[in-house]
Amino acid sequence: MTSRFVDTHCHFDLYADPASVLRESEQLCIYSIAVTNTPSVFPAMARLASGLKFVRAALGLHPELAIERAPELPLFAKHVATTRYVGEVGLDYKSAVTESDRAKQRSIFASILGHCRGAGGKVLTIHSRRAEADVIALLSEHTPGAFILHWYSGSAKNMRLAAEAGAYFSINNAMTMSERGRKLLQDIPHDRVLTESDGPFVRVDDQPARPIHTQLVVDVLGRTWRVERDEAADIVMKNFRRLLGGGAA
Ligand code: MN
Numbered sequence: 730m731t732s733r734f735v736d737t738h739c740h741f742d743l744y745a746d747p748a749s750v751l752r753e754s755e756q757l758c759i760y761s762i763a764v765t766n767t768p769s770v771f772p773a774m775a776r777l778a779s780g781l782k783f784v785r786a787a788l789g790l791h792p793e794l795a796i797e798r799a800p801e802l803p804l805f806a807k808h809v810a811t812t813r814y815v816g817e818v819g820l821d822y823k824s825a826v827t828e829s830d831r832a833k834q835r836s837i838f839a840s841i842l843g844h845c846r847g848a849g850g851k852v853l854t855i856h857s858r859r860a861e862a863d864v865i866a867l868l869s870e871h872t873p874g875a876f877i878l879h880w881y882s883g884s885a886k887n888m889r890l891a892a893e894a895g896a897y898f899s900i901n902n903a904m905t906m907s908e909r910g911r912k913l914l915q916d917i918p919h920d921r922v923l924t925e926s927d928g929p930f931v932r933v934d935d936q937p938a939r940p941i942h943t944q945l946v947v948d949v950l951g952r953t954w955r956v957e958r959d960e961a962a963d964i965v966m967k968n969f970r971r972l973l974g975g976g977a978a
Contacts, residue, residue: 732752732758732759732760732783732966733758733962733966734757734758734759734760734924734940734941734943734944734947734962734965734966735759735760735761735923735924735943735965735966735969736754736759736761736762736924736925736926736940736943737761737762737768737854737877737879737897737899737923737924737925737926737969738762738764738816738817738854738877738879738899738901738925738927739754739761739762739763739764739802739926739928739939739940740763740764740765740766740817740924740930741754741761741763741774741777741778741784742763742765742770742773742774742777742978743825743929744928744929744937747777748777748796749848750928750939750940751755751763751778751781751784753939753940753941754784754811754939754940754941755781755782755783755784757903757940757941758782758783759783759940759941759943760969761783761784761785761940762766762784762785762787762814762816762852762854763777763784763785763786763787764787764789764816764817764854764900765786765788765816765817766789766790766791766794766797766817767789767791767794767798767801768788768790768798768801768802768804768805768807768808768829769798769801769804771786771788771789771804771808771812772808773813773912774786774787779955785812785813785814785861786812786814787812787814787816787817787854788805788808788809788811788812788814788815788816789793789816789817789818789902789959790802790805790817790937791817791818791819791821791856791895792817792818792819792820792821792824792825792834792836792860792902793821793824794839794855795833795834795837795838796825796830796833796834796837797835798836801904802837802840802841805842805844805939806844807895808847809844809848809851810848813850813851813852814851814852814853814854814874815841815845815851815853815854815874816853816854816855816877816879817854817855817856818838818841818854818855818856819838819855819856819857819864819879820834820835820838820852820856820857820858820860820863820864821834821856821858821860822834822858822859822860822863823856823858823859825913831860831863834860835863835867838864838867839870839871839897839947840868841873842867842868842871842873843869843871843873843903845873845874846871846873846874848873849874850874851873851874851875852874852875852876852877852972852973853873853874853875853876853877854876854877854879854899854925855868855876855877855878855883856860856879856880856962857878857881857883858880858882859882859883861878861881861882861883861884861887861891862883862889864878864891865874865882865887865890865891865894865896868891868894868896869894872897873902875895875972875973875974876895876896876897877896877897877898877899877923877972878896878897878898878899879899880899880901880903880904880925880927881898881913882904882909883893885908885912885916887900888913888916888917889916892917892918896921897922897926897968897972898917898921898922898923899923899924899925900923900924900925900945900946900950901915901924901925901926901927901931901938902926902931902932902938902942902945902946903931903932904928905945905946905949907959911949911953912941913951914949915953919954919964920964920967920968920971922950922958922964922965922968922969923965923968923969923972924943924946924947924950924965925943925946926938926939926940926942926943928940928942933945940953946959947962947965948961950965
């Protein structure tokens, strides 16, 4: 069975039953990036994903935890050579209100990007809530590898700047339900669009979203682009393959 769908941002380790969600994703051949929120939980996620054909574990330090978990940065450095995938990382200025906390987040993110650049060939999935301008500036400065802005919610102008800097954008069900998200979808270049569940945080029909729900995102992409859903799925898959450099996942 060939893969038709891509979930570039799913927190498998945070579901009540990670194994069943992983099994479903694997059976449906959905290419999935299993993001983590701290370096200390990465080894467990890597073990869960080992041997799976379609799921890859990503090493992360979520910006909302970054200051508290900064002592785990050496663990990030230790694990970074063991995976091609990095996330969830980034900046979150909704949770960091003071300039001092924002500066700490930037310093931790810059250090992560430095490790990625040093290791080379990474694929990053990045959080940028209320901080997209600084995320884009740091990405441009540190050029860490290929990157995806996950659940992008910034301005159209900054979206274009990010796209010029090489960004891909992963779209989830919550974004397709909001007016702002749908408006943004009209503007993002088609060749930069990817799909994500961001499960279990995003909810679909009052249940935690799962990788299978990226199919619903593809339906919306098809309607937005005025193409058949198969063609929309092809465009997203082509984007994913380009992001990975045409090689295997
Ligand atoms: Mn997330």
